[in-house]
Structure formats: structure tokens, C-alpha cells
Amino acid sequence: MQVQVKLFAFFREGRFKEEGRELTDNTIVGQVVDDLDIDREEVGVLMINSRHCQFDTVLRDNDILAIFPVIGGG
Amino acid sequence: MAEERELLQFLQERTKDGSLSLVDQRDAARQFNCSLRDIEETALNHSILPGRYQRNGLSPARQLLLFHAKVAIIGCGGLGGRVADLLARLGVGCLCLTDPDIFSESNLNRQNFCTTETLGQYKVEVVAQELRKINPILNIETTKGRFTETSVSAAYLIVDGLDSIEDRHHLSRLCRKHSRPLIHAAVNNWYGQVGVEQFDTQLITQLFPIQVRSFQAPQVLPPTVALLAAMQAAEVCKLILGQNSPLTSTWLHCDLLNCEYTLFES
Known part of the structure; x- marks a missing residue:
């Protein structure tokens, strides 16, 4: 299945802004995060098709996954 | 009479x-x-x-609404110090400033009232002193220490100027307990986020999933802080004036590097 992955803020550094990915059926969000070598503890918001989701949410064909880092300074 | x-x-x-x-x-x-x-x-x-x-x-009449408002600014560093300045200039009549820290050299790049002359002084004391010069009618209450339940219950609106995720969760819980809107912002490098958590929304939990660890001392560029603080002040102003804002049901991701500003449903 095809999933569009969007990265935000400094997660783009050395990676990409947006990329289409071919994934096996029933891939979960956390697997995509791990494959991108992103530390799960650095992840803030996860969204599928603009709705908040979790690491264990299962992706579907044509989903758009957005991954944001935690932004915590003040 | x-x-x-x-x-x-x-x-x-x-x-x-x-x-x-x-x-x-x-x-x-x-x-x-x-x-x-x-x-x-x-x-x-x-x-x-x-x-x-x-x-x-x-x-x-609208200026009078601002005059009667009481806003708590929790954390008077980069975000909080600048929000305090803007609210003082707007004419928000009562500001409660809470921060346990003193100004240190690494604050000079972005914290409004941190100068080479105020290093080593308590932030809340310096901010209060400078705000009185800007607007002498302000009621200013200062707390040199961490925020408490009273910091939240004593004000109508709460501004998040914190830099710790654990503290943000704690503040969010108190705000929801006392039905106080929490005007959240956070910054890192070129990036920031801003939104308003109402007592019936879960913005802070959404933005800071419980498993994330707190990062110490993120890099923060001064324009990022200034922009996000200005947005917080604008949200405070709108809430006091009773004007609707998209940020009560969404949050805004700001990317100053790529000039991308995107609203997301919360």
C-alpha cells in the first residue's frame, strides 16, 4: 500500500519534507517512525489524515501520516 | 460622590x-x-x-474589559516576559507573574527584560519593575517560585511560559480543574506551536504525549520567541474581548525557516 509521509520542523533535517512510501499492509505508525531512525521519545504529535493518532495505529492505503517533534522550549 | x-x-x-x-x-x-x-x-x-x-x-468599553482582566503568566522567560510586555502595553489591568529563576547569560539572546545589567536578578522582580515603567496603572503580583494551584485559581486566564513538559502537564491539569483557559506556546529553534486549551479540550496531552522525555535547554532563536509570544498575547486579548479565535479548537504549527504556518484540529 502507498502512504504519504510528511515530516515537520527539525525532523526534516537530513530526511525529507514529504515522501511517498510503499508499505506492507497493516504497518503501524511506530514502524514508519522507527524506519526513519526517529527516536520515539522525540516525537510529539502524530496525525493520520489530519487526525491525531498513536504509534500503534494501523496505516491504510493512501493515508497521509504527519510526524512532528516535541517542541517544548519557552 | x-x-x-x-x-x-x-x-x-x-x-x-x-x-x-x-x-x-x-x-x-x-x-x-x-x-x-x-x-x-x-x-x-x-x-x-x-x-x-x-x-x-x-x-x-473594550479597554475597560482589559483593565478588569487578571492574567497569570507562568514562567517569565522568553515567552512569558514578552507576553507580559505586550499585555502591559495593551492595558491588561492585573498581571500575576510566577517564575523561580534569576536572569542568566544564556537568557540574553531572547528574554525581553534580560540585559547585562539585570543578570543575577529575579526575573519576576525585573519584569514587574519594567512593566510599571511601561504602564503605571498595572496591578502586578509576583511569585518567586514555582506555580501552585492558587496561581491558577486566582486568575481568569493562564499563559504558559514554561519550558518543561512535566510542568506543562501539571499546569494543564490545574487549568482544567479550575476551568481556566490555558494559552499555550512552545518554541524550539526556528519552530513553534501555539493554541488555547479550554477545560474541555486536551491540547497539552495531544502535543506532549506522556512518553516523551523533557529536553533540557532547547535552542531558541529570538524571532521565534517573539512571534509565538505575540500570538499568545493576541489570544489573551481576544479571549478577554470575547472574540472568537480558531486557536480554541486548533493549534498552529509555525516554521519560520520555511515560512510555513499550518493550523491543525485539536
Whole structure:
């Protein structure tokens, strides 16, 4: 299945802004995060098709996954 | 009552084009033996605008809403210090400042009232002192320490100027317990986020999933802080004036590097 992955803020550094990915059926969000070598503890918001989701949410064909880092300074 | 009528008459005589100068406010305070704050309240109650608000472009009635508002600023560093400055200039009448820290050298790049002369001084003391120079009618309460439940319950609106995720969760819980809107912002490098958590929304939990660890001392560029603090101040202003804002049901991701500003449903 095809999933569009969007990265935000400094997660783009050395990676990409947006990329289409071919994934096996029933891939979960956390697997995509791990494959991108992103530390799960650095992840803030996860969204599928603009709705908040979790690491264990299962992706579907044509989903758009957005991954944001935690932004915590003040 | 007779004195109040006389004061009002004095203020009306000194008012030019609907506006009352600081010199005349001081004259009135001296002559009628009251504070500048009393003068401002009387003026606004009678549709006279103190000169300091002339360029706000708000009616005296709306300026009076700001005058009566009480806002707690939790954390007076990069975000909080600048929000405090903006709210003082807007004319928000009561500001409660809470911060346990003193200004240190690494604050100089972005914290509004941190100068080479204020290093080593308590942030809340310096901020309060500078705010009084900007707007002498403010009621300012300071707490040199961590925020408590009272910090939240004593104000109508709460501004998040924190830099710790654990503290943000704690503040969010207190705000929801006391039904206080929490005006959140956070920054890192070129990036920031801003949104308003109402007692029935879960913004902080969404933005900071519980498993994330707190990062110490993120890199923060001064323009990022200034932009996000300005947005927080704008949200405070709208909430006090009863104007709807998209940020009560969404949050805004700001990317100053790529000039991308995106609203997301919360």
C-alpha cells in the first residue's frame, strides 16, 4: 500500500519534507517512525489524515501520516 | 460622590479628542489624592481613553474589559516576559507573574527584560519593575517560585511560559480543574506551536504525549520567541474581548525557516 509521509520542523533535517512510501499492509505508525531512525521519545504529535493518532495505529492505503517533534522550549 | 463628580469634570475638561494625557492623569491623581489606576478606571467608565491606549484602536468599553482582566503568566522567560510586555502595553489591568529563576547569560539572546545589567536578578522582580515603567496603572503580583494551584485559581486566564513538559502537564491539569483557559506556546529553534486549551479540550496531552522525555535547554532563536509570544498575547486579548479565535479548537504549527504556518484540529 502507498502512504504519504510528511515530516515537520527539525525532523526534516537530513530526511525529507514529504515522501511517498510503499508499505506492507497493516504497518503501524511506530514502524514508519522507527524506519526513519526517529527516536520515539522525540516525537510529539502524530496525525493520520489530519487526525491525531498513536504509534500503534494501523496505516491504510493512501493515508497521509504527519510526524512532528516535541517542541517544548519557552 | 461630590468628589467623584468633580474628578470627572476635571477629566472631561482635560480630555482632548477623547484622549487624556499622562500629564493630566498625574495632575488629577495629585489633586484628588488617588492613584493613576483610579483615574484610569474613572476615565474609562466615562468613555475617556488614556493617551497610552490611543493607538490600540479599542473603544473605552473594550479597554475597560482589559483593565478588569487578571492574567497569570507562568514562567517569565522568553515567552512569558514578552507576553507580559505586550499585555502591559495593551492595558491588561492585573498581571500575576510566577517564575523561580534569576536572569542568566544564556537568557540574553531572547528574554525581553534580560540585559547585562539585570543578570543575577529575579526575573519576576525585573519584569514587574519594567512593566510599571511601561504602564503605571498595572496591578502586578509576583511569585518567586514555582506555580501552585492558587496561581491558577486566582486568575481568569493562564499563559504558559514554561519550558518543561512535566510542568506543562501539571499546569494543564490545574487549568482544567479550575476551568481556566490555558494559552499555550512552545518554541524550539526556528519552530513553534501555539493554541488555547479550554477545560474541555486536551491540547497539552495531544502535543506532549506522556512518553516523551523533557529536553533540557532547547535552542531558541529570538524571532521565534517573539512571534509565538505575540500570538499568545493576541489570544489573551481576544479571549478577554470575547472574540472568537480558531486557536480554541486548533493549534498552529509555525516554521519560520520555511515560512510555513499550518493550523491543525485539536
